[in-house]
Amino acid sequence: MANNRLSRWAGCLVSTLLVGCAISSEQTEALVERSERYGDIEVTIQTRKMRSANYDRESSYESWSLRWRGQPLVIDSFTGMGLDQPMRTEAVHAIFAVGDGAVPDLLVLVGDPNNASVFHVLHQEAGQLLAPVVCKSFGGENEVRVLAGLGAGTAYHGPNYRSLTGARQLLLGNACVYDTATRRAGAIPRLPFDLFAPYAPRAIVFSPDGRSLARLAATDHDQQPVLAVAELGGQDWRRLPIDPARMRFARFEDIDADWILHHFEWRLGKDGLDHLAERPDFKPMPRRGIYVVNSPEFRMPNVTTDQTEAFTAFLARFPGAKRKPDFRMEYSQQVTRSFAIEGEDVVVLADGFYVAGFGLAYWPDQPGDPKLQKALIHRLGDAFEAEVSKGMHETMFGAAPDTDH
Known part of the structure; x- marks a missing residue:
C-alpha cells in the first residue's frame, strides 16, 4: 500500500x-x-x-x-538561478514538434518551469542527435506563441505536447524569437528601465529580414505609448513616437501587429537592414469606444470635456427612447439623466452611458436579463460609433487616449 x-x-x-x-x-x-x-x-x-x-x-x-534509439534521452542543459550551472536531465515539461522536414524537430522545455528554464531543439542529422540551447527563460516566462505561419497568434502555456509544424516564428517566453526554418533564435534585448511593455505579445512585429523587432512600450513616468525597435541579439533600443491624435486607439491592448503595420512600415536601409518608419500617408483609423468588461456599459475615450449633453442628445434620437425625469442628488446637487429604452433604464455619463440595474433579479428574456442588457448596450454603442465615423462628434475628442477604463 x-x-x-x-x-x-x-x-x-x-x-x-x-x-x-x-x-x-x-x-x-x-x-x-x-x-x-x-x-x-x-x-x-x-x-x-x-x-x-x-x-x-x-x-x-x-x-x-x-x-x-530505445534508451532514455538525457539532455545536457543548465540550472541555477542564473542558468549557468551544467546539469543533465531526462525530465521535459513541454514538447513541440516544429519545422517542415520529413522528420520534425522537437522543441523541448527543461528546468524549473516556475522560475528558470531552458528551451532546447532536438535535431537529427546524419544519424546523430543534436540538442543545442535555443533560449534561456527566467521568471516562469515560458509561454510559446506562434508569431508567423500556421496558427499565428496562438499561445500555449504550461505543460504541452503538440505539433506546431507549419509555424515559422515562435516567441519563447518574453526572451527569444525562434525561426523554425533556420533553427536560429534571436534574443530580445531587455527594455530600458524607463520603459515597460504593457501588452507585449500582441503588439510585436518583426522585420522582413527577420533581424529586428518592434514592440509597443510605454514610458514609466507618464505612460505615454512609443514603439521600441531593436535588433535581435543586440542591446540598444530606438524609440518611434506614437501620436494618439492621428494614430487612434482606445486602450493599450487595442494596439496589435495589424495596428502597428497600419501606421508604420519596414524600409530597407543603406546598411542592408530593415528599419521601421512611420508611413507618410496612412489613413486615420475609425474612432472606437470601449465596452466595459462584465458590465453593460459603453464609454468613448479621449473626450476633452464633460460630454453629457452630446450623449443625452444621442440617446434622445435612438428609436423608442423616452426621457425620464432627471434625478438630483440631495447633497451634491449632481443631476443624473436617464432614458427608458426597450424596458431598460439607460443612464447618461460624461463619456458614455450604461444600463442600470445590472446584477438584480430577472426573468430570462425579460428586461433585466444581462444577455438583453449586453445586446442593447452594443446596439447603442455601435450606433454612436457609426455617427462618429461620419464626423458628427469630432469636436469632443482631444489628443491623448483615456487608458483608465
Whole structure:
C-alpha cells in the first residue's frame, strides 16, 4: 500500500507541474500509455485518468518522456538561478514538434518551469542527435506563441505536447524569437528601465529580414505609448513616437501587429537592414469606444470635456427612447439623466452611458436579463460609433487616449 501511494505521488509530481493535484480525494482509474516516433526519437505519453472519491468528476493528467534509439534521452542543459550551472536531465515539461522536414524537430522545455528554464531543439542529422540551447527563460516566462505561419497568434502555456509544424516564428517566453526554418533564435534585448511593455505579445512585429523587432512600450513616468525597435541579439533600443491624435486607439491592448503595420512600415536601409518608419500617408483609423468588461456599459475615450449633453442628445434620437425625469442628488446637487429604452433604464455619463440595474433579479428574456442588457448596450454603442465615423462628434475628442477604463 505504501509503495503504491508513493508511486501515485511521483506520477502526480511529474505530470502536473503547473497543475494542482489532490491525491487524497482521487482514485486512479486507468493509466494509458502510447508512443509516437520522430525518426529515432520516441515520445512516450502517459495519461492518468482520475475520478474523485465520490465519483462526481473525472480528470486527466499527462506526462511525457523521451527515448533515443530505445534508451532514455538525457539532455545536457543548465540550472541555477542564473542558468549557468551544467546539469543533465531526462525530465521535459513541454514538447513541440516544429519545422517542415520529413522528420520534425522537437522543441523541448527543461528546468524549473516556475522560475528558470531552458528551451532546447532536438535535431537529427546524419544519424546523430543534436540538442543545442535555443533560449534561456527566467521568471516562469515560458509561454510559446506562434508569431508567423500556421496558427499565428496562438499561445500555449504550461505543460504541452503538440505539433506546431507549419509555424515559422515562435516567441519563447518574453526572451527569444525562434525561426523554425533556420533553427536560429534571436534574443530580445531587455527594455530600458524607463520603459515597460504593457501588452507585449500582441503588439510585436518583426522585420522582413527577420533581424529586428518592434514592440509597443510605454514610458514609466507618464505612460505615454512609443514603439521600441531593436535588433535581435543586440542591446540598444530606438524609440518611434506614437501620436494618439492621428494614430487612434482606445486602450493599450487595442494596439496589435495589424495596428502597428497600419501606421508604420519596414524600409530597407543603406546598411542592408530593415528599419521601421512611420508611413507618410496612412489613413486615420475609425474612432472606437470601449465596452466595459462584465458590465453593460459603453464609454468613448479621449473626450476633452464633460460630454453629457452630446450623449443625452444621442440617446434622445435612438428609436423608442423616452426621457425620464432627471434625478438630483440631495447633497451634491449632481443631476443624473436617464432614458427608458426597450424596458431598460439607460443612464447618461460624461463619456458614455450604461444600463442600470445590472446584477438584480430577472426573468430570462425579460428586461433585466444581462444577455438583453449586453445586446442593447452594443446596439447603442455601435450606433454612436457609426455617427462618429461620419464626423458628427469630432469636436469632443482631444489628443491623448483615456487608458483608465
